[in-house]
Amino acid sequence: MKVVVIGCTHAGTAAVQEILNRDPSTEIAVYERNEDISFLSCGIYLYLGGVVRDLRDVFYATGPELEAMGLHVGVHLRHDVTSVDTHRKVVEVQNLATGKKFSDTYDKLIVTTGSYPVASPIRGVNVKNVYLCKNYKDALAIKAASDHAKRIAVVGGGYIGVEIASSFAQQGHHDVLLVNGRHGLLSHYVDRGLAGVIGDDLRAHGVDLHDGEHVLEFDGDEDGQVFIRTDKGEIETDIVILCVGFQPMTELMAGKVDLDRSQAIIVNDEMQTSDPDIYAAGDSTVVRFNPTGQFAYAPLATNAVRQGKIAGANIVQPGSIQYMGTQSTSALSILEHNMATSGLTYARARKYFDDVEYVEFKDNYRPEFMPTTTTIDGTLVFRRSNRQILGGQFYSKLDISMCANLISVMIQNKNTVDDLGYVDMLFNPNFDRPWNFMNLLGQAAMAKLDHEQ
Numbered sequence: 001m002k003v004v005v006i007g008c009t010h011a012g013t014a015a016v017q018e019i020l021n022r023d024p025s026t027e028i029a030v031y032e033r034n035e036d037i038s039f040l041s042c043g044i045y046l047y048l049g050g051v052v053r054d055l056r057d058v059f060y061a062t063g064p065e066l067e068a069m070g071l072h073v074g075v076h077l078r079h080d081v082t083s084v085d086t087h088r089k090v091v092e093v094q095n096l097a098t099g100k101k102f103s104d105t106y107d108k109l110i111v112t113t114g115s116y117p118v119a120s121p122i123r124g125v126n127v128k129n130v131y132l133c134k135n136y137k138d139a140l141a142i143k144a145a146s147d148h149a150k151r152i153a154v155v156g157g158g159y160i161g162v163e164i165a166s167s168f169a170q171q172g173h174h175d176v177l178l179v180n181g182r183h184g185l186l187s188h189y190v191d192r193g194l195a196g197v198i199g200d201d202l203r204a205h206g207v208d209l210h211d212g213e214h215v216l217e218f219d220g221d222e223d224g225q226v227f228i229r230t231d232k233g234e235i236e237t238d239i240v241i242l243c244v245g246f247q248p249m250t251e252l253m254a255g256k257v258d259l260d261r262s263q264a265i266i267v268n269d270e271m272q273t274s275d276p277d278i279y280a281a282g283d284s285t286v287v288r289f290n291p292t293g294q295f296a297y298a299p300l301a302t303n304a305v306r307q308g309k310i311a312g313a314n315i316v317q318p319g320s321i322q323y324m325g326t327q328s329t330s331a332l333s334i335l336e337h338n339m340a341t342s343g344l345t346y347a348r349a350r351k352y353f354d355d356v357e358y359v360e361f362k363d364n365y366r367p368e369f370m371p372t373t374t375t376i377d378g379t380l381v382f383r384r385s386n387r388q389i390l391g392g393q394f395y396s397k398l399d400i401s402m403c404a405n406l407i408s409v410m411i412q413n414k415n416t417v418d419d420l421g422y423v424d425m426l427f428n429p430n431f432d433r434p435w436n437f438m439n440l441l442g443q444a445a446m447a448k449l450d451h452e453q
Contacts, residue, residue, distance in 0.1 A: 004106035011282025011308035012112035018312030027072040049167030115246035115283035124218030149238035156243035271311035281307035288325035340404035343391030387416040417445035
């Protein structure tokens with residue numbers, strides 16, 4: 001069997017590794033238009049913040065390493081697949097270094113083409129000193145420019161924008177702006193209450209937060225200064241880092257396989273597309289979002305590696321692994337705090353259900369008689385009708401990533417607030433109270449529901 005893989009970052013790398021772990025004799029041809037594979041873009045903010053000294057350290061696989069796993073593996077960098085003939089099972093490829101064009105055949109095709117940074121709604125994105133933030137080259141360019149910039153503007157108040165702005169502030173840049181548009185700060189992850197707390201923390205550490213300010217256009221002068229025109233005025237800055245989201249890179253497959261409204265590839269639980277010989281995974285595909293039971297576009301590395309591994313397994317052994325769906329569980333460090341979330345916010349949940357409720361709860365994570373303790377802010381989102389958990393949000397100086405992971409499992413298993421309130425958890429004063437914070441959060445939700453009855 002011959003497998004052609006188009007694109008090789010998280011999902012593509014995971015797919016190739018899984019195929020070769022199961023059958024090293026499989027013939028594989030990987031075509032990647034960049035000069036590298038397996039770049040962890042989530043490491044960019046760590047590099048910009050000085051935590052990671054050498055950006056090459058955030059690659060976790062190389063072409064030669066993949067080739068060494070099998071007997072017939074070719075990883076072709078700087079090669080662009082320009083078309084796919086699904087009837088003949090042929091891909092047309094161009095070597096970007098030499099310009100040479102050639103054809104290749106496949107028995108199975110894996111599409112892991114990834115995503116683009118969203119930029120099109122804003123005019124002037126090609127102005128000098130306006131940078132997109134996605135890949136290895138982007139990160140190097142941003143680092144070189146930021147080292148000499150007095151004022152740095154980050155546009156986009158989502159996951160990446162907040163991480164980068166807080167990294168610069170923590171590193172000691174004294175003039176950092178974060179411009180967020182019409183949607184609230186981190187609106188995919190937290191509701192307005194917690195977003196307000198996070199916004200206050202950013203401001204307290206020197207980030208000039210322009211929340212609710214919509215960017216219309218970039219302009220520049222001959223000295224390289226950038227002018228950000230918004231619906232509230234004009235901002236002058238040395239550089240702009242644009243982080244306003246991603247869109248699937250699927251033009252190659254338009255008309256070949258079924259796409260959803262976001263133009264992401266629709267896949268089943270084995271990562272098959274509407275063409276049974278074509279599999280897809282990662283940022284180019286939809287995911288099954290368990291809190292709603294519907295398809296969604298959620299470009300996260302966690303989704304990509306799972307989908308890639310599942311695609312590889314089912315190509316070698318059809319039906320061997322089924323996709324469990326996702327809760328889009330995430331976490332990030334914001335200056336001195338950590339944020340972790342899973343599932344739906346209250347605002348987003350109301351778009352799907354008419355009986356949504358939420359509770360906010362704050363408490364020290366362990367007893368006050370201990371030498372130190374610290375608070376956790378928690379928000380739980382759930383339904384009134386069946387008491388089922390839909391989402392959770394957590395914020396603390398403590399590492400609260402496991403709180404989001406617990407909520408993720410409970411959403412996956414359709415657990416209720418009552419389950420969370422009384423599930424067995426350890427007690428030791430070093431770690432928690434006799435009732436763990438998560439138990440108390442569940443009990444707060446139970447009390448709210450019971451009071452309403």
